Amino acid sequence: MFALFDDAGKLNAGRILSSADASVQVELDSGRRLKVKGALVLLTFEQPAPAALLEQAAALAADIDLDLAWEFAPEDEFGFAELAALYFDDPPSVVQQTATLLKLHEAPHYFRRAGKGGRFRKASAEVLQQALAAIERKKAVQAQIDAWAAELVAGRCPEPVRAQLYRILFRPDKNAPEYKAVVHAARESHLAPLALLQRAGAITSAYQFHWQRFLFEYFPRGTGFADLSAPPLPEDLPLADGVAAFSIDDSSTTEIDDALSIQGLGSGTVTLGIHIAAPALAIAPDSALDAVARQRLSTVYMPGHKITMLPDAVVQAYTLLEGAPRPAVSLYLTIDEATLEIHGATTRLERVPIAHNLRHDQLDTVVTAAWLDDPARAPEAPPEVAALHAPLAFLWRLAQACKARREAVRGRPETFTRPDYTFKLEGVTGPEPSGEETVLIGTRARGAPLDLMVAEAMILANSHWGQWLASLGVPGIYRSQASLAPGIKVRMGTKALPHAGIGVPCYLWSTSPLRRYTDLVNQWQIVACARHGAAAALAAPFKPKDTSLLAIISAFDAAYTAYGQFQSTMERYWTLRYLRQQGIAELQAAYLKDNLVRAETLPLVLTALGTDGLQRGERVRVRLGALDEITLEASGTVIEKLGDVEAVAESDDTLEGEVEAPLAAPLAIAVAVEDADDGAPPAAPAP
Template sequence: MNVFYEESGSFKVGSIVARNDASLQVDTQHGKRAKIKAANVLLEFSSDLGAFLPAAEALAGELDLDFLWACAPDDDFDYQTLGAEYFGHLPTAIESAALLMKLMGAPMYFYKKGRGRFKRAPEEALKAALAGIEKKKREQAQIDAWVVELEAGQLPDALRPHLMTLLFRPDKNTLEYKAFDAACRSLNLPPLRMAARVGGIPSVPEYLLAGFLMEHFPKGAGFGPLPPVNAPADLPLAEVEAFSIDDAATTEIDDALSLVTLPNGNRRVGIHIAAPTLGIAPGSEVEKLVFNRLSTVYFPGDKITMLPDSVVEVFTLQEGAACPAVSLYVEVTPDFEPVGFENRIERVRIAANLRHDQLEQVFNEETLAAADGGPDYPFKDALTWLWNFAVALEKRRGKHDPTRPVQMDYSFAIEDGRVLITPRRRGAPMDKLVSELMILANSEWGRMLAEAGIPAMYRAQSMGKVRMTTKPEPHIGLGVAQYAWATSPLRRATDFVNQRQLLAMIRGEKPEFEEGNAMLFAILRDFDAAYSAYLGFQDRMEHFWCLRWFTQEGVTEPTATFIKEDLVRIDGLPLRLRVGGLPELTAGERIRLQVVRIDELMQEIELRYLGRLEAPPALSETAVG
């Protein structure tokens, strides 16, 4: 006796060798012995084993599925009952096997209710299932058509608006993804290579920016309509004239300085910080914007500001205007010793916005050291005195080390697709002057807030790690007991929040954020994450433009300074790279390299070691964001 049975979704036949209650041993049509479950046996037959299955499969292919469904009763039925109705007689073993194959192979038409028993699907359910099948066929046809275009090097119009999503945040359930993925696998290309192959990446910076915006500015970098913001008009006018020192491209001018001589021979240094919190109400739409964006994003050639121009223009410390400011006045002795601090909320006349590119030509180490005092220029006396005060402040922090190798900062400018990378010595007079006075303001305001019991956002460093905290803790790297970010409220949410707390302290009012405030912790956490992401994006963009610089300038054999292991610093660029095959070298040795390959799309560069340079490094260069 032979059996027709189902196993692992396939129909098989075999000759019975032994029979037990729950299982059978059979010899299959291919001569192999197998043990099968009795429950899997669909029917028994005595006809030729080898011819049975082909005959049943052939007949199953001829059965009319729609007619079978029409013939079936509404209630559960046995397959033989349906077979008698369909064939007009009790079905033979081959007809039964063919019918079982057809019924079990059409789950949309017939629901399986037990061994040999079925129920036909309701008409509406069947129509819906068939419509789904038809839809899948149409969708697959569309996918196949898109794949053909992609393989031919063409980007289908339907995929073009979704390309960045496919690269950065793909939804694997979409037709666009399925087509793009199929083409990538067909041509054995990673998605970014495929996108470039079909002309979807005309510009690598635009591609990088698109991905960044998709993740951090999903609604776009623009600003929607906002209620107008006004500066208070009733603030007292300070009896000083201040000046700012910024890069030429800076529009969010947060800080300015002033200097006056007091009757007792001391000097009073004014550190004036833009005060947007005086015009942006707590809980307002603009404040929500601050806590959503958290910081201005900088990258070569452009920036995404935290606040819209309409708000920045009201509070930026613009030359020729009397601007609202929170001022820290520091009384300093002729020996450059701070002996008194005073806070004021006021309007400050901004006499000038000095710019780095022009100021550095006349205010630098050489002119400061000149025997004749160097050339005359605006604010020369104030700048010279403030420079000496800045050096004294650096010494007080224990960070003044004339023997330390000079480090470099770099600025990027993009002009007509060309990158200009300009190095500037870190610690140059104008930089040190501003940075030291900002460190003084941030550390002193942090101290005052702590003594007043008002929480704030601090930057702390210990064990080589920098972190954000709401408690005043030492910043070892800066050499201060506490460091509250408070001098860039137009550009950072931390400084904006700290300014709100400062205003409350100065006015003797209840602060917006009291001790243990959950919102303060939430803003700090969000800011820390966003700020790190923004800096990471800036680094990626600068890395690209450094790679472009090699090609643009035709540099094929750059020089570099060895750092350690296989890590080198390319001379003249804020670029650290790993180079294989380096010999034993000493930190600081300069070497010659050869550019082997640059892949701007994948942001890769391959260098080969050529040899040592005799001259020692003139400068220690450090890339900064």
Template sequence: MNLFFEESGEFKTGSILNQVGEAYQIELPGGKRTKVRARDVLFQFGSHEPAQLLAEAGQIASEIDPDFLWEVAGENEFDYAELGREYFGHDPKPDEAAGLLLRLHSAPMYFYKKGKGRYKAAPEKSLKAALASIEKKKQQAIIQQQYVEQVKQGILPDSIKGNALQLICKPDKNSIEYKALDMACNEMHVSPERLLLNMGGIAGVKELHLSRFLFEHFPRGISFPEIDIPDTRFELPVADVRAFSIDDITTTEIDDAFSVTHLPDGQIRIGVHIAAPALGIKPGDALDEIARKRLSTVYMPGDKITMLPDELVNRFTLSAGENRPAISLYATVDPADWSVRETETRAEMIRVSENLRHNDLDRLITEDSLARNEGDYPHKEDIGILWRCARVFEKKRMEKREAFGLRPEQTNRVDFNFYVGDDGKVTIERRKRTAPLDKIVAEFMIFANSTWGKLLSEHGIPGIYRSQGTGNGGWMSRMQVKMVTHAAPHQGLGVDQYAWSTSPLRRYTDLVNQWQILACVNYGVAAPLSAPFRPKDASLFAIVSAFDAAYSAYGEFQSKMERYWCLRWLAQNDIRQTEAVVIREEMIRLVDIPLTIPMPGMRALARGTQVKVDLLRWDEVDLSVEARFLDVSADASEDELSESEEEIAE
């Protein structure tokens, strides 16, 4: 005797070898033996061989029309044998019964399983919906295949072209377009990005990199909502200074300016003036919400995504010839040794006389020209004073840095400026990071951030600080830069505390710190009761965490876009052989542009060694470069290296 039974959702047949209680030991058509529980058996038969029954049942099942079977079944729950008598007009034979079960089991849209051999016909409404869905999927499959064939013939369907960036950056993987693109790419052995670039679905590689970033970090776009611009005619005293700023030609968010005033007693008062959007933006208002969502301006060669709307920036940026609100730090220094006698912080209006630009002055203002008092340029005397003072500030920082146990900071390092024209041509210019104007700005910003960080700490209110070198563990751990809400040393800079406060138009941390500084200025010892953020404020910790993540992501994107433009520069200038500098084991950086290239297998060379390399190929999509080591050149001078140990750690 043989059994027809169900196992793991599948119908099977086998010959009975023996029965023990409620279990059968059977032999399957292939010779395998297994145990079958009695509750899983649908019927016994002896008229057919097990394999023959399944074959004949399959033939019968294929001939049963599910629509007609559904009509015969009626609305009530039924047993397969009952339906078999109705359908076949007699008690079903074993092959008919098996064929009917196979058909019922293979049509779940028509029949719902209710138990062993028991089913119920699907309601008409549900069946029609299910059939419509099946038909829709069939039509979609036809359209999908048509799309695939079009792509393979070099034709990009409009529905794919119109959603190309979405399909790459944030696709709906259930859509016809995505499935067709994926299938076509698999058949053509090409990535979706390259296929869409080659077929004009994406305008260019730059758009691809930018769109990926925007889809992830600005999913609602980069435009600002309608805002009310605050009145900047604050009732503040107007500073009696002749201030000037120093920035790159592309800078529009001018955060800082300087002034130099000679006092009657022979001392000099140096002013560091920082744009004060904190006077117009209040914690929790609509403008604060905008700034807190973005957290920082995003920079990339040739473009940027500002933290604040242009209309607001234009009201607070320190443009020449306009009265603008500022937080000013005045340091009274003795020109005999450039020591700081006292400092004072004020909220006031200042009028910047000139916006000086690096691009115009760097070639005129050098260490030699300053030493010889040569050249003719605006604010020449003031810049000379700032330079002498900045050098003393730097020397004291380096002494402090060495007291922390660190080696002297590397000097004469190189920075690179990117300029992208409307025609897409990129210019990359080398400039020493420690050129006089750079050093002046850097030293006085460090001075201001350190001084204001101390001011916050002395008033007992928190701020957002950058701390380095206070961790436990190895060197890399100790040199990791962290953001904290209390005063802590920044050993790499050589200061006891460092609170970012000098770029409130482009960094949210600086805007937060400026609110706290204003509380110190306005309320003095009562600042802890009036500051927007109190000690252990949970919202301040949330700001630190969010900013850290966003700033890291923005920096990574900037580096990626700089790498892209480096590769464009190679192509535009047809560079095939060039000089490079070893920056660490198996890693080099080109001399003319800040492009780093891994060189696996390159023999060990000292950091700073200059080498010649062949550039074999590069890819602007995945930003990879393949190069071949040729030979060692003359040793690189110190200014060829752009990474200090602190930067590597950070």
């Protein structure tokens, strides 16, 4: 005697060895023995043998007309044997019953199960039609998937797949037919999806690939702004008395956040003015402009282009452009001219006359340490710069003194082992680069006088204002670093904690409110302190223990990191383009570790063969191999050891990433990168 039974939703058959009231012992053709509950035994029979039964039933089931079976089926619940009697003969054979049961299992859209024991109920006519229509749609979609996959395998990219390129690669909907077509084609062609799409012509421009990928992820609605105008400034802002401020930035800078002024030279007591653009005096928290800034959180930088945090019309209303008084939050420090000790500090909200917008890329060869010591060494200095020799010379002395004091707190000097690299694109004709422009990569020595003047002045402002907020009980967004020990990172928080990397008791970002949202938030708090003094904690937009500050920190940290990574991506792209455009086949490099070498004259880290036995910093000549502008991979082979060893720090110990520095940030690929700041584009190595 044999039994047909339900084996975990699948029909199976075997020889009955023994039976009881609630179960039977069954042996399959394979020799395996099962204990089957009596309720799961659907049919007992003597012939044919189980294997033959299932084979004959499967062949017969293929010929059953489901529409006809549905017509014959009772309206009420029925058993499979009943339907077999109506469709075939009465009584139906074992094979016919089994074939009917197999067909019922295969057609849930026609018949749904009604409990165990082979009971079913047929679907209503309306439900059946909907199910059949859905099946046809599914077949049509699958046919489309197959057609698209065939095109991809053949090296052609269907337009619907091209339109969904970035979603497919970076944020796929795995149920979308376009995604399924790419997966199917990748399996058929034995290619990775990216390589498959490249071969099919879906990616026509490496530059656009990186650019559109970034926009897809962070600016899916585009980079434009709503029609927002700059709110008016307070009409009662006083004019700064006797101030003629000057800014120091790159020529491409439009968001001029900071300027400096010097008064009292020769009197023994000098007043240093640090003037910061003041959008916080006009943009109110929770306003429409605040919502835009909080959504973007920072200006995004890349060679030849940028996406500003605020609309250009708003930036132009508050930027410290030369030629007229501009609204500013000013910090005035009283300094002993001889000892350079700071004896007092005052913060004012005012309008500051901006006399000059100096451009460091035009003046670095003029404003040198030698010229600052003796102006006769650079008689070719432009008149406006020559007139500023005395203030610049004082700032240079002060910057060196401030740096030395911080280094004493840090416990070790700051080291600069690499230059900064600047990128300039020639031939940009549209609102943004096309990726085909000629790129020029230049260098600028770190710690150049103009750079250091700005950096040290911003440290003074950010450290002083941080301590001032803390003394008044007003919360801010701080940056801290517990120590310079390896692995101790810079962290953001609401507590005024020491920053070991800079060597100050506390530090916040407040000097770039036009291009960084944390600075705008901190400027609102500073303005409240300037206006209300000891009562500022009650009047400031953000109160102590305000959880919204933590939300801002979290969002800003994520966005700023992503923007910095994108800048590094685009700088690496342009570096690879430079190698191609200049026809560079070999370069000199220094060995880092793990088969990585760093080019001596370009911002490029790449993998190289033949590095076995090299010590860290050893100089080599590398023949370049494959350069892939899509994956940004670069490789080479060591062809010569140059003998000497270059000093290579584990991570260059710089202030970039924490303070304003009007220069392009270096590219750091495959080495420790943590923080970034604004004086230049973000994405520089952190202290």
